[in-house]
Structure formats: structure tokens, C-alpha cells
Amino acid sequence: MTEIEISPLNDDLSLRAHAVLPGGHFGNMASDVIIARGKEGRIWDNRGNEYVDFLLGSGPMFVGHAHPKVTEAVLNQVPNGTTFFANNVHGIKLAEEICAAVNCIEQIRFVSSGSEATLYAMRIARAYRERDKVLKFEGGYHGMSDYSLMSLAPKTLSNFPQAIPDSPGIPKKVSEEVIVAPFNDTDMFKTILEEHHEQLGAVIVEPFQRLIPPAPGFLEVLRDMTLKYDIPLIFDEIVTGFRFAYGGAQEFYSVTPDLCSLGKIIGGGFPLAAVGGRKDLMQLFDKDAVGDKHFLPQIGTLSGNPVASAAGLATLEILQPKSAYETVFDTGRVLMGELEAAMKDYGHSAVILGEPPLFDVFFTNNEISDYRGILKADTKKGSAFNKLLRSNQVFKGDSKFYVSLAHNEDDVNITVKAIREAARALNDI
Ligand SMILES: Cc1ncc(COP(=O)(O)O)c(C=O)c1O
Incomplete structure (x- = not known):
């Protein structure tokens, strides 16, 4: 492995970042x-510290950092x-591969970020329905557009279905265009839909909301009710696409929406996302077809973009064998x-929430089935645990x-040791 070069400027980099970046960062971590390098399941910071990486660039690096096939x-x-603003071979092949893999996608359009993908998914649905309102779920994340920033992480809890903006600068009117429901509450969803279906252009949902799995039958009810009123159902699969299965959460949970958004994995670590779905909806992008x-x-x-498409195609190729999943x-x-074992052994009340490709620990006694359940967890303890993991190389x-896919036995062993040490040390704080 090549050594990380420790430049004399490195120690100043945090200070320099604070001078030119609001908050001293890019808005993410x-x-x-400061990360200098990544390889397989590991990353190195600019001081040469090595970590097992479970951030994975916030999810895109599903096959590991710098996979030789993606790099090639x-x-x-x-x-x-590197860019043409015109059709290119890799982009067409990637579109074909995704259309073949994802149930709801008959046609697809590429964009550069997940925020753009969900923005277009909602717009297609509203245009098709000729109605303005969108139903989303409290705590569901769909990127940074005005609509998406409704009731993502509300600090004051309103009565459903009132939407609360999560950012200043969003026109007040947008709150009136978004209807909010609690995730996993089938009865409440049915009631809200019966009352508001006339005004609804779309229902958008993360089929696995952040880390909360759908309750049995919940996605099926969304599907049945939206079909009943011909309201396009959008699955935001930016996170779950090609992660829960090659065909995404819609394959994993056996529920097919009308439209979905994809991102992260399909760009292989480059800026690429997509909106795709039923052909009659996607044809709204085709002037010749719809006038x-x-x-x-x-x-x-x-x-x-051809480089991003090439990286995405190579990534999907690695994921094709079932053994990858x-x-x-x-x-x-x-x-x-x-x-789970470490939490029990060291006496912490905790819930391990998620599915094997994506999960976390929440310090709470309660079961978590929606955003309000997450709020009851002890976030200070969660942050302390993450800090302890980091000081133990995770x-x-x-x-x-x-x-x-690149996390190997060594990575797992280091992580298990770190988890146990962090769980133990948490009792000393
Ligand atoms: C479910 C979901 N939708 C949309 C987005 C926005 O994607 P991007 O950060 O590429 O704009 C994200 C990003 O994490 C996401 O997790």
C-alpha cells in the first residue's frame, strides 16, 4: 500500500477550510x-490514520473504494x-441495464444528483395528474428541493397532515402544497388519502425510510390506494436502489411503484442519478410523443456524463452475480x-434498526416504526458511541x-472489537 504523503500544510487545512467554506465544510460531514484516500473497505485521513469505512461516501461506494474494474x-x-452534452455509449448501456433490472422502469432520464431526480419524479407526477399537491412521509428524505424539505426533520411536531418547512427561504405557499403522513401508519394514510386524493399529484416515499423498514403490508396499501385513485406512487430509491437487491427495494419488498428515483450506487462514485418509471409517465419528457x-x-x-456512466456500468457488472448480495x-x-450482543453485554437499552446492508443502533427502550420513534432515542449517546468507534478505527x-461488498474478515474483526470497546467505554461517560 502506498504511504500517505503528510504535507506541512495539512495541519492548517481545517483552519483554511473554515476561512473559505461556511461552517468549515462542504455541508456533509x-x-x-479530512479524507486523503480510500481503498476497498478502508479510508485514510490526511494524517495517515486508517479506518474501516462505513460511511462509503454516504452510500455510493457499495463495491468498495477504488475497485479495480471501476477504476479501469x-x-x-x-x-x-469527459463530457459531451449529447448521447454517449456508456450512458445508453447504463440506461438499458437499469431498465432491465428495475421493475418499474420502462424508460429513464439521467440527472446529476438525487435531489434533481426526486424533483423531476414529483414534477412528472404532478404534470400527469394536473394536480399540485404531493403527499410525503414525516422524516422521509428526498433531497434539498423546496417540496422535499417539508417535514424532513421537524423540531416542532404538528398535527398530520400539516407540513412544516425544514429551512428558511422556502416560499410559504409550498407548505400548503405538501401533505404529510406518518410512516408505517396504514390507517392514517388511508384516511388522509380518502380526504385529499382529489388534490394529490403524487405520493412519494422512501420504501425503507432512512433506517426504518416498512411494516408488513404498509407498502402494499400505498400501492393499492394510489392505484385506486390513479395517483403516481414514487419510490425514492436513491439509497436502496441496487443495494437491497439488484432490482432495489421494489424487488426486495415485492411492490412496484409507478416512478422511482435512483442515485448513489448507479454512479459508481461519480455524480449521476436518475428518474425512471412507466413509459406513459416518462414520455412527458418527449415533446414529439406528448406535444x-x-x-x-x-x-x-x-x-x-460518460465517465459517471462508465463507473456506474462497471459497478453494476460487479453486482450482477447473486453472490454479491x-x-x-x-x-x-x-x-x-x-x-446487539455488545449492547446487551454492556447493559445499554438499544434497538438495532435496519437491514444488513444498512443499519444503526439507537439508544432507546422503544420500538421504532416512524420519525417520532427516532426522536425518542438518546442522540447524545449515539454521538458518543460514534466518536468512540472512530477512536477505535471505525x-x-x-x-x-x-x-x-469489499468489507472483508479483517474489517469485520476490527469493527467487532471497536463496537465492544465503544459499548464498554460508553459506560464510563
Ligand atoms: C432517499 C434519498 N433521496 C434523495 C437524496 C438526495 O440525493 P443527493 O444527495 O444525490 O442529492 C438522498 C441523499 O442521501 C437520499 O438518501
């Missing part, structure tokens, strides 16, 4: 760690041009089991273990 695909394309009046413009300078699920299951985000 806090500024205290990228390096083959780069000298041949001027119904045509929905969709343009993005880097959409379908078996491996990830096996690794995740071991870690979830070890987390790197993760605030609220997720993302498992990769």
Missing part, C-alpha cells in the same frame, strides 16, 4: 477529518473525453448481531452503517 472503466473513458402543451423540459449539463447481507448480519456517519 463536520470538518474535523473510468481510466478508459477519461482520455477519450408542446404537455411537454416537460428536462436538461442538465452533465446528465448522463449474499456477501453483503452476510457481512451486515454479523455486524448487526455483534452490535468511521461512520451520524446515523448509518453502510456495508460494502
Whole structure:
């Protein structure tokens, strides 16, 4: 392994970041760690510290950092041009592969970020229905658009279905265009839909909301009720796409929406996301098919970028054998089991929430089935646990273990040791 170069400027980098970046960071992770390099399931910071990485770039690096096949695909394309604003071979092949893999996708459009993908998914649905309102679930994350930032993480809890904006700067009117329901509450969803279906353009949901699995039958009810009123159902699969199964959460849970958004894994670590779905809905992007009046413009300078598409295609190729998912699920299951055992052994009341490719520990006595359940967990203890993991060579985000195909036995052993040490040390705080 090559050594990390420790430049004399490195110690100043955090200070320099604070001078030029609001908050000293890019808006994602806090500024205290500067990542210099990643390989397989590990990353190194600019001081040369090595970590087992469960952040995975917030999920895209599902096959591990710098996978040789992804690197080769990228390096083959780069000298041949990096963007064209026109069709390219890799982008068309990637579109074909995704259409074949994901049940609801008959046609697809590429964009550069998940926020864009969900924005277009909601717009297609509203245009099709010729109604403005969107139903989303409290605590569901769909990126940073005005609609998506309704009741993502409300600090004051309102009565359903009132939407609460999560950011200043969003026009007040948008709150009136979003209807909010609690995740996993089938009866409440039915009541809200019966009352508001006339005004609804779309229902958007993370089929696995953040880390909360859907209750048995919940997604089926969303499907039945939206079909009953011909309201497009959007699955936001930015996280779950190609992660829970090759066909995403819609394959994993056997419920097919009308539209879905994809991101993260399909770009292989490059900026690429997509909206896809039923052909009659996607045809709204085709002026020749629907005419001027119904045509929905969709343009993005880097959409379908050839380097990102090449990386995405190479990533999907690695994931094609069923054994890839078996491996990830096996690794995740071991870690979830070890987390649970460590919590019990060291006397912490905790819930291990999620599925093997994506999970975390919440310090609470209560079962968690929605956003309000998450709020009851002890976040201070969660942060302290994450800090202790980091000082034991395990790197993760605030609220997720993302498992990769590249995490090997050594990574698991280091992580299990770190989990046990962190669980023990938590009692000393
Ligand atoms: C479910 C979901 N939707 C949308 C987004 C936004 O994607 P991006 O960060 O690429 O804009 C994310 C990002 O984490 C996400 O998890």
C-alpha cells in the first residue's frame, strides 16, 4: 500500500477550510477529518490514520473504494473525453441495464444528483395528474428541493397532515402544497388519502425510510390506494436502489411503484442519478410523443456524463452475480448481531434498526416504526458511541452503517472489537 504523503500544510487545512467554506465544510460531514484516500473497505485521513469505512461516501461506494474494474472503466473513458452534452455509449448501456433490472422502469432520464431526480419524479407526477399537491412521509428524505424539505426533520411536531418547512427561504405557499403522513401508519394514510386524493399529484416515499423498514403490508396499501385513485406512487430509491437487491427495494419488498428515483450506487462514485418509471409517465419528457402543451423540459449539463456512466456500468457488472448480495447481507448480519450482543453485554437499552446492508443502533427502550420513534432515542449517546468507534478505527456517519461488498474478515474483526470497546467505554461517560 502506498504511504500517505503528510504535507506541512495539512495541519492548517481545517483552519483554511473554515476561512473559505461556511461552517468549515462542504455541508456533509463536520470538518474535523479530512479524507486523503480510500481503498476497498478502508479510508485514510490526511494524517495517515486508517479506518474501516462505513460511511462509503454516504452510500455510493457499495463495491468498495477504488475497485479495480471501476477504476479501469473510468481510466478508459477519461482520455477519450469527459463530457459531451449529447448521447454517449456508456450512458445508453447504463440506461438499458437499469431498465432491465428495475421493475418499474420502462424508460429513464439521467440527472446529476438525487435531489434533481426526486424533483423531476414529483414534477412528472404532478404534470400527469394536473394536480399540485404531493403527499410525503414525516422524516422521509428526498433531497434539498423546496417540496422535499417539508417535514424532513421537524423540531416542532404538528398535527398530520400539516407540513412544516425544514429551512428558511422556502416560499410559504409550498407548505400548503405538501401533505404529510406518518410512516408505517396504514390507517392514517388511508384516511388522509380518502380526504385529499382529489388534490394529490403524487405520493412519494422512501420504501425503507432512512433506517426504518416498512411494516408488513404498509407498502402494499400505498400501492393499492394510489392505484385506486390513479395517483403516481414514487419510490425514492436513491439509497436502496441496487443495494437491497439488484432490482432495489421494489424487488426486495415485492411492490412496484409507478416512478422511482435512483442515485448513489448507479454512479459508481461519480455524480449521476436518475428518474425512471412507466413509459406513459416518462414520455412527458418527449415533446414529439406528448406535444408542446404537455411537454416537460428536462436538461442538465452533465446528465448522463460518460465517465459517471462508465463507473456506474462497471459497478453494476460487479453486482450482477447473486453472490454479491449474499456477501453483503452476510457481512451486515454479523455486524448487526455483534452490535446487539455488545449492547446487551454492556447493559445499554438499544434497538438495532435496519437491514444488513444498512443499519444503526439507537439508544432507546422503544420500538421504532416512524420519525417520532427516532426522536425518542438518546442522540447524545449515539454521538458518543460514534466518536468512540472512530477512536477505535471505525468511521461512520451520524446515523448509518453502510456495508460494502469489499468489507472483508479483517474489517469485520476490527469493527467487532471497536463496537465492544465503544459499548464498554460508553459506560464510563
Ligand atoms: C432517499 C434519498 N433521496 C434523495 C437524496 C438526495 O440525493 P443527493 O444527495 O444525490 O442529492 C438522498 C441523499 O442521501 C437520499 O438518501
